[in-house]
Amino acid sequence: MKATITTLFASLAAALCVIALLPEDICRAPHPTPSCTAGTVKKTWYFNNGTNKYEKYDGCSKGMNDFGSRFCCEDSCPYGKK
Template identity: 60%
Template sequence: MKATVAVLCFLAAAVCVIALLPESVCRAPHATTLCAETARTMWYFDYFTNKCVSYVGCGTGLNDFGSAKCCKDS
C-alpha cells in the first residue's frame, strides 16, 4: 500500500513538472545569434504581447519555431 501511494505521488509530481514546461519555454528569452549563412525566417513567442513574432535568424533557442503554425500550436 505504501509503495502504491509513493508511486502515485511520484507520478502526480511528474505530471505537474511536465505541465509547467510549455510555460517555461514560452517565457524563455529570445536568443540572438550571428549566423549569416544559415539565417532563415523563424518565429518566437513574445510573452509580453502574447503573440508569435517573425525574425530572421538561426533558431537556436528554446523559444524558436520554424513556422508561425508551430509557434501558435505550441
C-alpha cells in the same frame, strides 16, 4: 470545396511539425539573438514574452521556442495573442 482544401492544408501543416505543448516558462523564455555567420540566417517564428504575441524572426537562433511556422508556434505555445 474551399473548406475541404483549407482542412486538408491544416492537416498537412500539422503533420509537418511536431505538435507538443511546451511548458509556459519555455515559451516565455528570452529569445536569444546571436550573431550569424554568412548563410545561416533563416526565418523562424517564436513567442515574444514582451509583446505576448507570435512573431517572425530572421536570424540563426536555435532556441527551444523557435518554430518553422506560425502554425507550429501557436500550437506549441498557446499562451499569447493571435
